[in-house]
Each structure stands twice: as structure tokens, then as C-alpha cells.
Amino acid sequence: MKTSEIRSRYLDFFAKFDHTVVPSASLLYNDPTLLFVNAGMVPFKPYFLGDEPSPYKRAVSVQKCVRTLDIDEVGKTTRHGTFFQMLGNFSFGDYFKEGAINYAFDLVTGAESAGGWGFDADRVWVTALHGDNETIDLWQQAGIPRERIQERGLKDNYWHMGIPGPGGPCSEIYIDRGPEFGADGGPEADEDRFLEIWNLVFQSEELSAVRAKDDFDVLRPLPAKNIDTGSGLERVALLKQGVANMYEIDEIRPVIDKASELSGRRYGADPADDIRFRVVADHVRSGLMLMTDGVSPGNEARGYVLRRLLRRVIRAMRLLGVQDPVLGELLPVSRDLMRVSYPDIDQAWERVSQSAQAEEETFRRTLASGTVMFDTAVTEAKAARSTALPGAKAFQLHDTFGFPIDLTMEMASEAGLSVDRAKFDSLMKEQKDRARADAKAKKGGLSSHEAYRELREAGETPFLGYTDLGVTTRIRG
Ligand code: ATP
Ligand code: MG
Ligand code: MG
Ligand code: MG
Numbered sequence: 001m002k003t004s005e006i007r008s009r010y011l012d013f014f015a016k017f018d019h020t021v022v023p024s025a026s027l028l029y030n031d032p033t034l035l036f037v038n039a040g041m042v043p044f045k046p047y048f049l050g051d052e053p054s055p056y057k058r059a060v061s062v063q064k065c066v067r068t069l070d071i072d073e074v075g076k077t078t079r080h081g082t083f084f085q086m087l088g089n090f091s092f093g094d095y096f097k098e099g100a101i102n103y104a105f106d107l108v109t110g111a112e113s114a115g116g117w118g119f120d121a122d123r124v125w126v127t128a129l130h131g132d133n134e135t136i137d138l139w140q141q142a143g144i145p146r147e148r149i150q151e152r153g154l155k156d157n158y159w160h161m162g163i164p165g166p167g168g169p170c171s172e173i174y175i176d177r178g179p180e181f182g183a184d185g186g187p188e189a190d191e192d193r194f195l196e197i198w199n200l201v202f203q204s205e206e207l208s209a210v211r212a213k214d215d216f217d218v219l220r221p222l223p224a225k226n227i228d229t230g231s232g233l234e235r236v237a238l239l240k241q242g243v244a245n246m247y248e249i250d251e252i253r254p255v256i257d258k259a260s261e262l263s264g265r266r267y268g269a270d271p272a273d274d275i276r277f278r279v280v281a282d283h284v285r286s287g288l289m290l291m292t293d294g295v296s297p298g299n300e301a302r303g304y305v306l307r308r309l310l311r312r313v314i315r316a317m318r319l320l321g322v323q324d325p326v327l328g329e330l331l332p333v334s335r336d337l338m339r340v341s342y343p344d345i346d347q348a349w350e351r352v353s354q355s356a357q358a359e360e361e362t363f364r365r366t367l368a369s370g371t372v373m374f375d376t377a378v379t380e381a382k383a384a385r386s387t388a389l390p391g392a393k394a395f396q397l398h399d400t401f402g403f404p405i406d407l408t409m410e411m412a413s414e415a416g417l418s419v420d421r422a423k424f425d426s427l428m429k430e431q432k433d434r435a436r437a438d439a440k441a442k443k444g445g446l447s448s449h450e451a452y453r454e455l456r457e458a459g460e461t462p463f464l465g466y467t468d469l470g471v472t473t474r475i476r477g
Helices: 003-016 042-049 068-073 097-109 133-142 233-240 253-263 271-292 301-319 327-338 344-383 391-401 405-414 421-442 448-458 461-472
Strands: 058-066 083-091 124-129 149-152 158-160 165-176 194-212 215-232
Touching: 003 058, 003 083, 003 097, 003 233, 042 058, 042 165, 042 215, 058 271, 083 097, 083 233, 083 271, 097 124, 097 133, 097 165, 097 194, 097 215, 124 133, 133 149, 133 165, 158 194, 165 215, 194 233, 215 233, 253 271, 253 301, 253 327, 271 301, 271 327, 271 344, 301 327, 301 344, 301 405, 327 344, 344 391, 344 405, 391 405, 391 421, 405 421
Parallel strands: 124 149
Antiparallel strands: 058 083, 083 215, 124 165, 158 165, 165 194, 194 215
């Protein structure tokens, strides 16, 4: 079953039950608490909170999502993309737990010939918040035996955005991929064998403070009891297509094949290379979707995320042995796969390809000038039997060659070294203080040289933005 068909089956199923089909919002949807949309519910938040009346009682969408929080998982787990599409059905004060559970069960286990996804009911496992007997009863009535319903704590089965806002208990649906994928014992025991495909959130409370996943204050019950669900399209696709991981589904795999063709290396021949192939395929697609929605590579928060994704593609391809420019080869492959669902890619294409090309040229110059110094620093550190690259070297790479610290850290880690980050940070701070003091002394403002320095330092704020990003995108962890 093609990814596009899984998506249309989802939309058709819920449209049949009177859900209004709502198009995906832009990844840059205007929610000041988020850098990117990271769940299907984001555009509906005001309706849950009662800030705005919802124009419909029921809605269904396929929402583009970016979760930078998952970047380090990409290519290593079978199931985390930086970009993915979240299928979601929503009820605004209309049906609640019973409706959500029955709809989900019917779609997941419904026969393919009748428009369902056709999963074997014996392979379905579900979770409920500890003590949520109503949910447990409803799943049993739907046909899931008690031994395949697991109760978990707030950490796993209470959903909130990681910030004040809507929240509620949730119930997740998992598919057992079989004993060859890991240990028995349900999702509680092994989330690789038991693949989470769908989260049903019972949006019923407003939180006034959130300190951790399982530590928050409830302000009030929401004006209505709502349903917010999210199912990962790529995860359903990987199961329906019988491939090993989400990067091998029909919408992504051809990018791996292109990378393999460019590098002359075979996907599946070497585990370290395979991770690189998957990172390339994932990031090319995220980059394409972000640029289509209007992001340009840069040093501010959103632009910096994009820059980092594109640069990781270029570096992964270098590690696969490709020195020539790659984005102009890889992006069109992803474009041809994604344009079917997102025709606006074609309108944006001219701008997207130019922007990517310019970024690749800039980065190639950066690498060309800094790599010799980086390699020398690594050789010296190793000769001195050190496990860390000195902070002063990282600073020099940043100051003279424009290597962002995360680039230095990634390259060092590939060479088996860490970076003396504390020293680097203190040198950065010294430099900043010096520039400030100079500026004050002159009163007349910054010299152009100093102004340039300040600008470059401003370029480092996104690095902080990164950790912030981790917090703001910490949704449904
Ligand atoms: P996981 O535990 O696997 O990280 P999650 O619990 O963080 O997933 P939710 O926040 O519940 O995920 O999101 C709803 C659904 O979206 C998940 O059930 C999953 O199918 C899908 N999903 C979440 N994160 C990703 C991702 N990084 N890539 C692809 N699909 C995802
Ligand atoms: Mg979940
Ligand atoms: Mg989960
Ligand atoms: Mg997660």
C-alpha cells in the first residue's frame, strides 16, 4: 500500500463520519511557543482552549510536522524523522473516548477491501493511563483482550505541549512486528518491536504550569471534552510496505538510492554508511519541506535549523565519499516524490533550488578553509593522547573559519574526540565582553570590524535556540 493511499484511506474514513477535511497548516504556523508545527493539533489549539469557537465539530487533517528534538535519533531508530506527516482526527466537544477508540480500531483492523488499513487484530496492543478504567473497558469492548492493554504512568500516558496549554490522558496504539524484532512484553518492554503508530489524546484539561512530562499543575477542566489524535503516516507505511524502517518507504527510499548511485556505495553493505544514507534521505526531505514553506538557511533560529539539516546532508555525503555538490542531485528526487501531496513545492522550486545551491557553495568554502586546521588539531590531540579537542582550537575554528560549534563537535565526535566545551564557551564570552567594553569606550559605536564580530556572535544565538527548541518541541514526548 503506497503512502499516498494510506493517507487517502485515512481522510476518506473520517470524512465518511462527518469530519471536515482541513488542509495542512504551514510548518511555520503562527504559534509563538513553537519554532515549527510538531503535531496535528497545533492549529486547533484555540478551539480546545475555548479561545475561539471551532468552525466544525469534527475535523481530519494530514499535518506536516518537524521535530528537531528527534534529530539525533534519525537513521538510528527505525521510526524517527525530522519531518513527518501526522494523520489526525479531532472532535471539539463532540465524540469523546468511545468514539475515538472505536474509529481507530475500525480503521486499523478494517479489511483492506473495505477501505481499512488491514492490520491483524491479534497484533494490536494499546496503552492507557494508569487507573483509566473507562479507556481499558472501551478497548476490551472493541475487541482487544486485557493482556494486550498496558497501563502506564503520567510520563507515557498523559499528553501536554511541554508548556501551559491543553492536555489530557492519552491512549496509544502499537503494532507488534513479531519476535524477530525484539523482546516479548508489549510496548512497556520494547518500543522497536512494538511500534507506536497512533496516539489518542483525551484533551480535557488546561495546564497552568509544566515542569516535566509528569510534573504539572492543572488550572481547570477545558470548556469541553475534546479528542485530538495523531498517527505517524510514515510508520503506518513502513508496516504496510513491509520495509525495515521509515526511510525505506516509497516516499523516501529513492533518495537513498540516488545517494547510493552518487557514492558508488551500496545501501545495506555497511552499518555506519547505512545511517548516513538514512540521514541524507531524511534531511533532504525536511530541508525541501522547510524551504517550500519559506525558510531560508541562516543564523537565526528557524534558518539555522534548516542550515544544520542541509549541512548534515553535505557532510554525510562526504563521509560516503562524495566530494562534488550534492543538493542539486538529491533535492529533485525528493521533490518528485513529495509534489503529489504538496503541489506548492513546484511553485517554490526555483527559489528552493537556488537557496540550497547558495548554501552548499558557502558551506563548501567554509569546509575547504577550515578542514586542514581541524585535521591538524585532531592529529595533535590524539598525539597528546587527549580525548578532547582543546576549547581554544574550537574557538579558533569558529573565529577564523566560521565553523559553528556544533559542526566542530560533530566532526570531532566522528574522529572519536569530544570538545572542551567549557573552555570554548568561556573564550566566546571573553570575546563578547571585550567587544562590549571597546564599544563603550568609543561611545561612537562599533568599528566595522567589531560590528562584524558582534554579528558573528549573534550568529551563535541559534545554538542556544537549539536547546530551547528541544524544550518547545517537547510535545507528546
Ligand atoms: P515516540 O515515542 O516513538 O518518539 P511519540 O510518543 O513522541 O513517539 P507522539 O507525540 O505521540 O509521538 O506523536 C503521535 C504520533 O506521531 C506517534 O504515535 C507516531 O506515530 C508519530 N511520530 C511521532 N514522532 C515521530 C517522528 N519523529 N517521526 C515519525 N513519526 C513520528
Ligand atoms: Mg506517543
Ligand atoms: Mg511514545
Ligand atoms: Mg517522541
